[in-house]
Amino acid sequence: DAIAPADIEKLHVLGHGNGGTVYKVRHKRTAIIYALKVVHGDSDAVNRRQVRREMDILRRTDSPHVVQYHGFYEKPSGDVAILMEYMELGTLETLLKSNGTFSEAQLASVARQVLSGLTYLHAHKIIHRDIKPSNLLVNKNMEVKIGDFGVSKVMSRTLDACNSYVGTSAYMSPERFDPDSYGGNYNGYAADIWSLGLTLFELYVGHFPFLPMGQRPDWATLMCAICFADPPTLPPTASPHFRSFIGSCLIKDSSQRWSASQLLTHPFLLPPS
Numbered sequence: 001d002a003i004a005p006a007d008i009e010k011l012h013v014l015g016h017g018n019g020g021t022v023y024k025v026r027h028k029r030t031a032i033i034y035a036l037k038v039v040h041g042d043s044d045a046v047n048r049r050q051v052r053r054e055m056d057i058l059r060r061t062d063s064p065h066v067v068q069y070h071g072f073y074e075k076p077s078g079d080v081a082i083l084m085e086y087m088e089l090g091t092l093e094t095l096l097k098s099n100g101t102f103s104e105a106q107l108a109s110v111a112r113q114v115l116s117g118l119t120y121l122h123a124h125k126i127i128h129r130d131i132k133p134s135n136l137l138v139n140k141n142m143e144v145k146i147g148d149f150g151v152s153k154v155m156s157r158t159l160d161a162c163n164s165y166v167g168t169s170a171y172m173s174p175e176r177f178d179p180d181s182y183g184g185n186y187n188g189y190a191a192d193i194w195s196l197g198l199t200l201f202e203l204y205v206g207h208f209p210f211l212p213m214g215q216r217p218d219w220a221t222l223m224c225a226i227c228f229a230d231p232p233t234l235p236p237t238a239s240p241h242f243r244s245f246i247g248s249c250l251i252k253d254s255s256q257r258w259s260a261s262q263l264l265t266h267p268f269l270l271p272p273s
C-alpha cells in the first residue's frame, strides 16, 4: 500500500490539525481525488508517533463508517503521509457552522452511522478516544464516517486501557478524570459513547453542552462540570426518545453506560412505525 509521492498532486488545503495538514489531492494516473494527511518531518516526535499509530489502525479497518485508508508514503525528509478517501462535505463541525443545528431525524441518521462505525471498532478492540464533531466526516451522499485516529488505542489483554493517554479534550468522559468514582477506566470503550452523546447534544443545541453559548472551555471549570455536575439536559423541544437516547450515552458511571451495539437498538434509532 505504499504510494509514490510523485504520483500525488496537491490541490489545496482542507484543514489543519495538531501537527498535520490535510490536503485535497489528485492521484495523477487514475485522476481519483483523495484526502492526504501530511505530518512534516520537522514536527515533534509526538505528532509523528500519532500519525504512524493512525496509519496502523486505518490500514486494518474496513467499515462503511470508518474513513477508508488508501495508502501511505514516507519521504527521506521524514514527512509521513496517509492517503484516504475524500469526504466532500467536510466535518460535522463545519456543517453545524454552515447549515445550523440538526433536526432529530438528521441526528438519528448520524447516530446510526457513527454507532455502526463504533460497533465495528470496539469489536476489533479499537477505542477511538477523540469522538467529536470535527472528527466525524461527511461525504456528498451524506454518509458519516469516523476519522482522525491520532489518539486511538488498540486494547490489549491487560487492563492498562486508557492510562497512557495524556491528551485532554472537552469531550472526555468522567471516568477519564476519576476512574474510581465512575466505573473504572478499563471499559475504555464507554468513553467513546460519552463523547458521542456530547457530540449529538452539541449538534442539536448548536454549542458545546457544558458551557453557555460561545464560551471557550476553561479547563478547570469544565473538568468540575463533567465530574461533579449532573449530565447536561436537553431543552424542552427534545422528544422523549431523543432525551432517553442522550441520557443513555451520558450516564456518568461508565459501567452502566450503554454500549454501541445496545444503543443501535434504542427506540430513537428505530424507523417510525
Ligand code: ATP
Binding pocket: 014, 015, 016, 017, 018, 019, 020, 021, 022, 035, 037, 067, 084, 085, 086, 087, 088, 090, 091, 134, 135, 137, 147, 148, 149, 150
Ligand atoms: P484536530 O487536532 O483538529 O482533530 P488532526 O490533526 O487530528 O486535527 P484531522 O482531524 O484528521 O487532523 O483533519 C483536520 C481537518 O482536515 C479536518 O477537520 C477536516 O476539515 C479535514 N479532513 C480530514 N480528513 C479529511 C477527509 N478524509 N476528507 C476531507 N476533509 C478531511
Ligand code: MG
Binding pocket: 017, 134, 135, 148
Ligand atoms: Mg481532528
